[in-house]
Amino acid sequence: MTIKEKIEQANDIAVNHIIDANPVWVDILPAGEVVDGLEPNMILHSGPPIEYKDMVFLHKRGMVSGALFEGLAKTEAEAVAKLESGEIKISSALDHNTVGAGTGIITSSMAMIVIENKKTGVRAATFPAEGPFQGGLCGWGLYTEEIAANLRYMRDELFPVMRELVHKRGGLPIKPILAEGMQMGDENHTRQSAADLIFNTQILPDLFRMDIDKALLGKVMDYIVKTPRFFHCFGQGASQSALLSAKGTPYSTMAVAFGGNGVEFGIKIAGMGDEWFTAPAMMMKGRYTSSQYSEKDQLPWLGDSCVVECAGLGGIAAAASPIVCSLRGMKLRDAISLTREMYGICISKNRNYPIPNLDFDFLPCGIDIRKVVKTGISPEIHGGMFNRQGGLIGAGSARIPLQCFENALKAFAKNYRE
């Protein structure tokens, strides 16, 4: 076999890990029990690895907040000292079986949604939506004692009920919800309005029938029903459990991780293990939530939620969601053209996702770094815009820097030549 044939074969295996994945919500567990390699004195963050001193303000504050939340330090000063000295360890979420959505601050006692790819047994854990809580969200780079209390409340009061619920029903398959939502205007990154509703309709009757105090059940129900984009973390977990199954496929040039830390954006590819290929983090273009914001308030790309694009959803699925694309002033035809463009850099089509606006053609799936470099077409990724001081100030999209793919291809060539 020529190297080219070996790559084709490997990419076929890798992309089928995405296409054939069967992600099922199976549990809610403390991060320390489900995230491989997450040590008690370790804090995770989004994007490629970075040292504390090089972090943007949001990550620095997130690290300190995580240290306080976890009881690794008693004061901010103590936390900073321990983070700088390495006594508190720092690690990239994407170097574990999880995803650093937003700032991606994850510590070992935080409760996580666990998605298992039943096809391979690979599990991925994702940080849950923080509820209809109005006090600001940890995932958006904010931190107060109130936010921490909300996280503890979710973990201690709401999640035991949801855990019993999901155990009782023997898991909840995620792919059918993603697929149905995709026919209803969701691209499953910026928008999961339909998926949220489908989830509610599947879960509430079971919740209702649980033999638990009605007032408590009511609180759990409110948490599920009233939290905006509740299903987002399930889609991320489903994507990550598929990509982790593909990771480590020798000779494969398929991307298996995307993420940014506000300084650098990085990718990984299936045939190169956990090696990162990075470039300076790009800015997002889109629409601000208020006219008070402009590009000077906006942080370069921060967050790993583009794991969903890596698995063929979100920006790759633009045609499914002209309503999301309109956030960037795109028309229906632009949204369709965008997904058609993505076919040019993908390995295959995903038969799980026939799209009405594509006349039921399937979504492109499995980004091949060779095709990206050859065509100069970079994957489109959707996301939320972060304020440099914390908080979400808009939604939009960006292209991943080509340099990431060029670096990856060079390293791949070097590795497989030897």
Place this chain on the structure above:
Amino acid sequence: MTIKEKIEQANDIAVNHIIDANPVWVDILPAGEVVDGLEPNMILHSGPPIEYKDMVFLHKRGMVSGALFEGLAKTEAEAVAKLESGEIKISSALDHNTVGAGTGIITSSMAMIVIENKKTGVRAATFPAEGPFQGGLCGWGLYTEEIAANLRYMRDELFPVMRELVHKRGGLPIKPILAEGMQMGDENHTRQSAADLIFNTQILPDLFRMDIDKALLGKVMDYIVKTPRFFHCFGQGASQSALLSAKGTPYSTMAVAFGGNGVEFGIKIAGMGDEWFTAPAMMMKGRYTSSQYSEKDQLPWLGDSCVVECAGLGGIAAAASPIVCSLRGMKLRDAISLTREMYGICISKNRNYPIPNLDFDFLPCGIDIRKVVKTGISPEIHGGMFNRQGGLIGAGSARIPLQCFENALKAFAKNYRE
């Protein structure tokens, strides 16, 4: 003012009755209490008025079934005799403030969903979905003792709970659900998948908190969640309460009723009261549920559910739902072209319904019979295909016969000339 100016002004008033309508689900009541002019010994049917002897088999059986259900006769033979003699009265549903969806058999003790247009106080009552019940449906022209028992069960057990629910919350606005569903692939005739889910998410938390036996609540929940197209009757009631508000606007050439009885299809217009303008009922084109069916099994148009097209949804909104249009082999561009074609016969656009696939242009609204006659473009209406023997055998669409509009225009000219 010239007659033309009078018509323009009248049509502006009439179409704004549709656009500004505020339909709210307010109650569940026996048909006899909410349908004006429905006498205890009267049975309603879909489409324009027709005598018993001229009815298709489905309507004849429906009449007999209705007589037995209501206790107007003890045997089939007695029912037929009373229907033929006029002792049991027969009336067109669309000549009352209701809609004859499917066969449209409505008797005075049947429980109906009541929608009030809060803008005008006009109420419309629609026959509710018959649940996840597998024994065949009355609305589809079938009848057994089991079907009757299911109707009684709904009326006596499920509906008192739903009635208390809707009273407690002070009504449920229907238009926001239609509008949100319209952005999620529903055209709100053949498809209301999103609307069903939105309805569930709005209603279940309230249901859950009711102080009623949990087992009974569970049954009501199952009825709501598991019934396919549960929301359809709410959309029909919303449409009818708007159209009835427009009905009787002098000088208006806007259509306010569409319906078929399997023999004739008929329309009414706002400026001509309850006068019907008919033509032989047309056949629908679409897709059968099984290859065992062909056109010879199929009944010409039967049913009034096209009340939704009359109010600017369904086939008029094709662009919102390429997934429904694909049932007829249409592509996305055909669906968009169809709605664009409908602009040519409509009076206005409905700002309540911005459609992603139209780049957020609004849906056309208010069919002007003058424009239909002038352009030769007839409204596209979606619907279910009936087996001549009863039961639904497919879904598709048809154009309303031009002759209905030509007859209406002639009568209008004659009336307003005098």
